[in-house]
Amino acid sequence: QVQLVESGGGVVQPGRSLRLSCAASGFTFSSYGMHWVRQAPGKGLEWVAVISYDGSNKYYADSVKGRFTISRDNSKNTLYLQMNSLRAEDTAVYYCAKDLVEMATIGMNYWGQGTLVTVSS
Amino acid sequence: DIQMTQSPSSLSASVGDRVTITCRASQSIASYLNWYQQTPGKAPKLLIYAASSLQSGVPSRFSGSGSGTDFTLTISSLQPEDFATYYCQQSYSTPFTFGPGTKVDIK
Numbered sequence: 001q002v003q004l005v006e007s008g009g010g011v012v013q014p015g016r017s018l019r020l021s022c023a024a025s026g027f028t029f030s031s032y033g034m035h036w037v038r039q040a041p042g043k044g045l046e047w048v049a050v051i052s053y054d055g056s057n058k059y060y061a062d063s064v065k066g067r068f069t070i071s072r073d074n075s076k077n078t079l080y081l082q083m084n085s086l087r088a089e090d091t092a093v094y095y096c097a098k099d100l101v102e103m104a105t106i107g108m109n110y111w112g113q114g115t116l117v118t119v120s121s
Numbered sequence: 122d123i124q125m126t127q128s129p130s131s132l133s134a135s136v137g138d139r140v141t142i143t144c145r146a147s148q149s150i151a152s153y154l155n156w157y158q159q160t161p162g163k164a165p166k167l168l169i170y171a172a173s174s175l176q177s178g179v180p181s182r183f184s185g186s187g188s189g190t191d192f193t194l195t196i197s198s199l200q201p202e203d204f205a206t207y208y209c210q211q212s213y214s215t216p217f218t219f220g221p222g223t224k225v226d227i228k
Contacts, residue, residue: 044220044221047210100167107155107167107171113164
């Protein structure tokens with residue numbers, strides 16, 4: 001069965017960095033685009049970034065562009081989110097999610113359980 | 122960027138009610154519209170993709186319609202497990218924006 005397990009969250013001071021990981025299993029990881037979506041406490045969902053199945057294309061929300069970097073290691077079935085220059089408004093639960101179909105973004109049909117990032121001094 | 126709006130922002134309904142939630146895009150997104158359900162403390166769940174396609178395993182009481190800028194999610198007969206927050210999301214162009222959500226609670 002498909003499993004996505006995020007890790008790397010925690011408490012970090014403003015301006016510092018953090019790297020999130022998402023370990024994938026149960027499907028051919030190298031065939032699917034992958035996303036990061038976040039949710040601030042008590043708020044709605046915010047799409048953060050997507051990476052194509054082969055890592056050749058990456059797109060970001062305006063709110064994180066230039067500060068966050070999405071990447072993947074298909075040999076390790078792992079997705080990453082490098083978060084630099086963190087701000088209080090980046091505090092959220094971060095979910096990784098898998099595209100529904102191979103090599104295209106239509107919807108996200110599997111999600112991890114989320115990892116909480118708290119940016120606070 | 123494409124902006125997504127939803128109405129209503131919340132609604133109260135009873136088990137067995139028919140519920141309709143509307144989503145509007147700020148520009149045409151063809152049929153690149155998805156619906157998700159989220160219950161407290163849980164990850165979102167894909168219900169409908171491509172505006173009207175039912176995701177595998179999702180009960181048939183859920184249906185989606187629309188194209189262009191206006192879309193609808195309908196729950197034909199609300200069940201206790203359907204009390205949740207519903208989000209639309211466009212996958213037409215990046216950034217793949219979500220709507221603000223519609224919370225469905227018990228009347």
